[in-house]
Amino acid sequence: MRSAMLIIVVVLLLTGCNYHNDLKNLQLIYATAIDVNEKNDIVTTVTIQTPGGKERSTPVHEVLSDSGPTLQESLYKKIGLQIAGPIGVSKNQVLLIGEKLAKKDLADILDSTFRNSNDPMLAKVAIVRGKAGELIRLDRIGSATAGEYLRKIIMSARYETIIPSLSLHALYPLLHDKGRDPVIPLLRKEEDKAVVDGVGLIHKRKYTGYSLTPEQSTLLILMYGRKDKVCVITRKVEEDSMQKDDPSQYLSLNITNLKRDKRVWIDEEGRVQIQLDLKMKGSVVEFAHDNLSDKKQVAALSQRFSDILTEEGHATCRLLQKANSDALSIGRDIMAYYPDAWAKMDWDTAYPNANFHVSMNVEIISHGIIN
Template sequence: MKKTKPILILLICTLFVAGCTEQKILERISITTLLGYDLEEEDKVTTTLTVRQVSPDDKSSLETQSNTEETSNGTSIKVNLQTSKKIMAGQLRVLLFGKKLAQDSIEQTLHTTMMNSEISSSIYLAVADGTTKEIIEAQYENITDIGQHVFNLIDHNVEEQHSVSSTLHEVVRNNYSPFRDIAMPIIKKEGQIIKINGLAIFNKSKMVGELSSEDAFYVIMLRDKFKAGSVELSLPGNTLNHDRDQDDKLEVSIDSIKSKRSINLTNPSTPEFDVTVDFGCRLIELHSNENTGRPEVTKKLEKAIGDKMESEISRIIKYTQEKNSDIFGFGDDYYASVRNSGLTEAKWHQMYPNMKVNVKVNIEIFRNGVFE
């Protein structure tokens, strides 16, 4: 009898817990996977979302809902009034911001999303090149589920390190960090194709500039370690053959095997940083007849690729300084390196545009081509 008492108590507690849990029967709810916010005139917000309806016979269908109100929460209430089933955000995969809203501020929308306990912190956030409504409501010949398609598009490119990761957790962390700013992918619709078309950079909660999708390679190089990724480079035409014109282009394609970067503060008063990137790569394509198996040819390529990358990284850092958007977290490094600096968010944003950065990229080509 003594042994059965604990088991009986456990069963009773389980029944009570199960009875208190809100039941979410698929046939009685609508599941949203993609949500978009656009800024309208008079500061109103349009919410557009994809909704999956599941019928009692296990068939499902997709539809879009849209409404405009004063706030994002107000539009959500109006959208619920347009559907016969309660809209649940537990399966949300991607949140899109229209460019106009992103340039105005994503602060309120970000706060509302963060406070919603249904929404996972692992959802992706991105900026639409134009409005989110035109992306979500469009008819596509080869896309059956726009929400899942956009999620797969972002997730695949993040995994391959062609684009920065911008989960809700990462964006909220950077938004509330006093010394680091947000970067997230830009999604663009071109006819029947949806693609990642660049990188939006922010000063706190406002989008202040754009980088190309090719520039994302260098942003990732400074923000993280490379484990994948590839890039095409145009080197001077006389890199391997001095008889060729320098203005001609030598096209090179490489992919990354490994990279490591270090950022060291050398002068707190300027401030001045030394950025060093050690980059091991594989040469996968070269528009030249030169024998890349010769050490002297490899050395010339390593030097030229390093110089090109240094130039590109310096250009991108300068652009972020012009926009006062510290997407690399130099402010975090400064704060960690200088004791009793009294550094504040406002003070760092005064210092960042005048910061000096010395970039050094060390290239090592491990293998040439696929078969070596």
């Protein structure tokens, strides 16, 4: 009996040693980028952090890249053979997709990621203009890894209502939803930094090549009926032919309250109609004039701002239709309220011909402590 107990203790101790040894040698991925090369292979680039050991007190960061016919092949077989230890993906913070590769079926490309329970489904997803691997190779800011740096940029833009927050977990159902198309945050490399460049428009699980600017993306989020912690909108409200683009011609408002009303119906001619009414209240952040104590002036500015945003809202919806990207989930409304019509409808033809009615009403409720 004692010998049996001794064997069990030895086995447990040895297993524990192997477990800790595996952890010590684990190669942690903090950011992943995927592109496509001339051979149509997937090129995967990762930044790996190796834990510090007795010889070194701080972790070591390394960028590795290789290619293969699939994401699984290029990452685990090709890159996996270049490192001393098992790959760990639990710390992966961002997944970047080059725009050329994003124009292929995203569900097929990311299939292994969606199937693997070990992959972090909360990793942020973004499309990169040009090659995604170039952003992974950016020098780290301070002590942050490339993954931490890129994630913070994405989260900051989300905080300011410039882009929606999109994780792998959120992307998967959207790629399989026939009544709605996702929009994916768009990044670009500018010298030695990454810049948020709006959102890329998706149709049938592929990047269409059409995109919304950061200003249009903010309006799209507002048309969702959502806003984040901060939503500052700056527009030119005055025209002066003598002084073009003078700062005093611009008004910056922080949207503090938002109410959206959305209505979708099919008219007698069978055409889809969409009514989007947004009512917003905002506080003046910047306006280089001292006449905001005048109620008539404030009302005129509110109307001017409303007219500008309404016109831009229509233009944004037209661009969505041009890309055939149903980012406002109009198809889902038709499916819910007009199931018989949906069953007979060719949505790829009906959606670009739908009629959007957009109204954005902005009320200035505060102008700060300056009268």
